[in-house]
Amino acid sequence: MIEEIQFYEPNEDYGYLSNFADSPIQLSEVIWPTSEHYYQAQKFTDHSVQQKILNASTPDEAFQLSRKYDHLVKSDWMDVRHSVMRYIVFEKFRQNTHFTHLLVSTGDKLLTEHSHKDSYWGDGGDGKGQNELGKILMEVRDYFAQQEPFNYVHFVDSAKLPTQWGTFRMYGFVEHATGKEHLALVYGNLNGGEPALIRLHSECLTGDALFSARCDCGFQLSRAMENIVNAGHGVLFYLRQEGRGIGLINKIRAYHLQDNGADTVEANEALGFAADMRDYSFCKGMLSFLNIESVKLMTNNPKKVKALEKAGIHISKRVPLQEGNNPHNHGYLKTKASKLGHIFDNTFIE
Numbered sequence: 001m002i003e004e005i006q007f008y009e010p011n012e013d014y015g016y017l018s019n020f021a022d023s024p025i026q027l028s029e030v031i032w033p034t035s036e037h038y039y040q041a042q043k044f045t046d047h048s049v050q051q052k053i054l055n056a057s058t059p060d061e062a063f064q065l066s067r068k069y070d071h072l073v074k075s076d077w078m079d080v081r082h083s084v085m086r087y088i089v090f091e092k093f094r095q096n097t098h099f100t101h102l103l104v105s106t107g108d109k110l111l112t113e114h115s116h117k118d119s120y121w122g123d124g125g126d127g128k129g130q131n132e133l134g135k136i137l138m139e140v141r142d143y144f145a146q147q148e149p150f151n152y153v154h155f156v157d158s159a160k161l162p163t164q165w166g167t168f169r170m171y172g173f174v175e176h177a178t179g180k181e182h183l184a185l186v187y188g189n190l191n192g193g194e195p196a197l198i199r200l201h202s203e204c205l206t207g208d209a210l211f212s213a214r215c216d217c218g219f220q221l222s223r224a225m226e227n228i229v230n231a232g233h234g235v236l237f238y239l240r241q242e243g244r245g246i247g248l249i250n251k252i253r254a255y256h257l258q259d260n261g262a263d264t265v266e267a268n269e270a271l272g273f274a275a276d277m278r279d280y281s282f283c284k285g286m287l288s289f290l291n292i293e294s295v296k297l298m299t300n301n302p303k304k305v306k307a308l309e310k311a312g313i314h315i316s317k318r319v320p321l322q323e324g325n326n327p328h329n330h331g332y333l334k335t336k337a338s339k340l341g342h343i344f345d346n347t348f349i350e
């Protein structure tokens, strides 16, 4: 059975689908406050009426004005209204990318404008209407679902995550290429204009959850979360790329080879993998969802810096994260520096 999403009022669930949703759209020099303003204004050739609708303080007022000037509506309006609507709904989502992420995250659900007032754009309230707005939205959704950055991941849901350092908001995403579930733990308000302090943390079950001292992951994870809270805002991306992308069971095999003398790179290669199998390109989808364009990146790993730059993210600063050096991971950290290019102060690994 096809699942259905019904929308109508902009302040209700899925209100971003409504033409009344606050979504500025710039066309040439003009900024239309909502797609409703633009749509209603296109009914008229009279410039002064168009201007009145443009300047209406709410979409509801824009709608009422179009009714007031009903006698001035252009003669071919019924022929062109569908293409006007299609154009402005497409522009709305092209220019308001947070809404586009939400639209794409509706997957293949049926989108219905549940309006008892309209049986052309909506379903007429009894489900018998044509739902033309819903059809346009589904067409726009199908288009953007194939485009970067919307094609990497889709957002599923978010919830509070209280931690020992502070309360984060946890956003869940699914990566399209692999089906893997990734997290973004957001602390504070990200839209203050400053680059966000972030960490791209690859999953390490042994270090992050089981207190392993073989690596530095758990120590880095704690410090990164603490640093974000101390900075007042930032994001910990928890990426499900266990074992540098080879998976948990293969990581145990690699650890076994390391117990017999291999270093971390030799062990991966002996198992037939590259030293580092991770790919960070999907992070572009999560960063875009959170509207992050510039970051301070906590890492010692230059590959992560390069990957984010390749994704079009501006790195204002690399923040070293040198944590957890201990007798069990000393050789591992030295190999990270010598073979994987990690940047450490000499005082940290000597």
Ligand SMILES: Nc1nc(O)c(N)c(N[C@@H]2O[C@H](COP(=O)(O)O)[C@@H](O)[C@H]2O)n1
Pocket: 201, 202, 203, 204, 205, 214, 215, 217, 241, 242, 243, 244, 245, 246, 251, 254, 255, 258, 264, 268, 301
């Ligand atoms: N394949 C593999 N071999 C080892 O010896 C390891 N210690 C790991 N650990 C994984 O590396 C990732 C963290 O590395 P960075 O600090 O981000 O460079 C994480 O996925 C661990 O599970 N993997």
Ligand SMILES: [Zn+2]
Pocket: 204, 206, 207, 208, 215, 216, 217, 218
């Ligand atoms: Zn680890």
